[in-house]
Amino acid sequence: MAMQFWDIEIWSLLITLTILFLGMMVANSLRRIIGPLRRSLIPSPVLGGFIVLAFDFFVKTVFKVDMFNNITVEALTYHGLGLGFVAITLRDKDPTDNVKKERSTIMNYGIVVVATYLLQGFLGGAATIALNETIGNVFPASGLLLPMGYGQGPGQAYNWGNIYQNEWGFENGVSFGLTVAAMGFVSASVGGIWYLRNMRKKGLIKESEYDEFEETHIKVANKNEIPMSDSIDKLTVQVSLVFIAYIMAYLMMLGIDKIVETGIMGNFGFNTVRPLVWGFNFLFATFAASILKGILAFLTKKKVIKRVYTNDFFQTRISGLMFDLMVVASISAISLSAFLVPSFVISLSVLVVIGTVSTYIYLDIVCKSVLSEYRHEAFLGLYGMLCGTNSTGIILLREIDSSFKTPVAGYMVYQVMYASLFGVPMILLMGFAPQSYKNTIITVIALVVLFVLMNVLLFRKDIFGKNKKKK
Template sequence: MTEWVMLTDFALAGALLLAGKILRIYCPPLQRLYLPAAVLAGIIGLFLGPSGLNILPWSQGFATNASLLTAALFAALGLTTDLPSPRLLAQRAGSLWAFNQVATVSQWLFAALMGLIMATFIWPELNPGFGLVLSAGFMGGHGTSVVVGNIFGQLGWADAMTLGLTFATAGVFISISLGMVILQAAVKFGLVKDFTCFDKMDSYQQKGLIAPSEQQPVMRETLSALSVDSFAIHLAIVAGVTAFAYHSANYLSSFMGQMQIPNFVTAFIGGMLVRAIAKRTGGKRYLCDKVFSHAGATTTDFLIVFGISAIKITVLTQYLLPMILLLTGGILFTLFLVLWVAPRMLGEDWFEKGIFSWGWLTGTVAMGIALLRVIDPKMKGTVLDDYAIAYVPGSITDVFIISMMPIAMVKGYQAEAFLVGFGYLALVLALWYWLLRRKNQPGIKLQQA
């Protein structure tokens, strides 16, 4: 791929992203759906791309841009990741960490088991790892779908990429639509006192804009422009870690035979190592976490555009019935996690954390924040702070599952994978029960208003 071809691809993705944002601003029905501009852009790209009218001049390999962006995303995540102390984790977000682990691992195990049953007893032509495309798309989103799709592609199942991206896109719609139904039911049962419906939001919130009086700086200047621009150094670090991820993953994979080390793993580890070195040497004082966070968010937006645009409609028609069955099971199981497990693990303020968890378990963290803002518009609560603390150690589990579960399902190690997964769930639940849960567990309060 020449530099001009890549430039054209990214220019098209940028134009679609801008078009999606303009639609989001000036089309009220789309505002009511809370759809991100990147999703709208991807849908336009799908309609005008190879699977639709085929009028956009995408390059032949434009879909591979998503893989590059995924590595950059995890590099940025690693550059903002500090492992919290066990004391802080236990005191501040212990129960939320335990619930996140239970929800994450159990959703992967449920999807894997359901897909394996379907492949064994109903559709023998299905790949034994079919179910994993659901959890990759739901809780993982488009980035994880690309990772899992690449792993399955290396194992001989190229259709997994399209299926995972489709579940990720459907998850965004499901997250908001069913999330609003859950919120309305919560008002009825007295779980929520303040409910900010769409009509009560100001025009800026409805359009996905920030009022000029409330806008904040994106970054702080850490370096003198006389020597180098601060943003240039941050961009150089992200690019360097991303390059390291590709070369190190290829090098390590050369020793593993048929097993490939995903570059997102080395990107995340590489980012954490650079951050640790910067803290040890004092360089961390001249780095701005907001820049790395925005770098991750930017790559995610472009990744979504490329990912949705690359969905192959002809592939979806071949898997339509299994996908519908898997999607239905995934929705019901996630509802069970949020409405039955969450109240029993998270205590009295379970609903705020539960509705946020519904967002990221089906769509993205951004969807969870959008739902949380409906009941906490000024974000006075501590849900996001607690989630950030709980996420860091939990992300290690995510990396392990994403990189190893597809290989285990395809290579015939299903029993071992389920044994390890259920064993880990038992360990987390035991740890939560004996060390992390609140002394006075309040139980469930569903008093009708």
């Protein structure tokens, strides 16, 4: 029987999107109306996610129906991350290009980011191993989701929670990862407010006066770009490029998956490579977008294309939309029934405390010593990013650097190159750890060793500089 327009399947996705967007709009209105809520620095998508989650719980309890399909919001979380990274990569230039030459400082930021991941990872892993030994019924490797939720954000928290749940039997793994990520946003706000309050007490800053909706010097179009509206709308072109690049990424991942299916890699292919490939859709998306960007640049150079097709303004807006949607969807996808399991709540609470306190203390030490030139800006930007997402870091940074006069925002953008390189061993360990209890213990030890090595590299001038002076 043919599907009819009144069938719920026709409207399901639109209803889900409307609920998520409505949650963000309500949250944004509440932030504008309620002063303390606005000063909490919790982003509207995060607050919107909690509103949708609470309302969904109310509807399920009272009316015994689901407000939306959880598979849909999980898919939005997964694809929102990849599509957002495509849009970021397709931008022609970044306003922070002037910091590109400061390689040593940018590398230090990348090292700090990876070192914080490692710190969160080995403390989280050690905590859940200890909890499993004491209270029992705790998935030993679940603590490794702390850096994925705090450091990487909801997209990666979902990806790894899903892998641990479906591949290695971690019950409620998806909800655990997403809840860690959601609490990361709260931790970023609480820690950020605490730090700002201390700065105000010391007279280092005044009350923030910037309007969160105020944006200055916005350049909508660059020279020689395609017209705003022709036979095809300019925004349509931008969205088309994003989806073309993302499908290119899908084909790459599918190609690797087909190789895995041949069995040439053995169990390593099925147990490690496949989950890593599909879990890191955003890296393949970034690579595919770079290829597409290179193809367009080549065709322009050869005069095959006479106009510039990508537009920075629209690509920035698309990435913002995708990341906002990813955040609100990720929190909405949390299963509250998991909170009825005592071990779930206890391990989650322990990880949140460990993640918040350790990240705050470590970054405070590092920013005082290695990143001292812009110590406070570096702390707020990195703390927000390493508990929430890049946008959370920017929100905190704007409290003391509203016009981005310092280069910290640029450092936060370009450190990704170094963080991606230095972070490879940890990513491989994430796939290795859940395979057995022994593997989890080995992983925690390996993370400690990597953390020490990262800090030797970070404090290289202090360590090796002193040795040279002694000689």
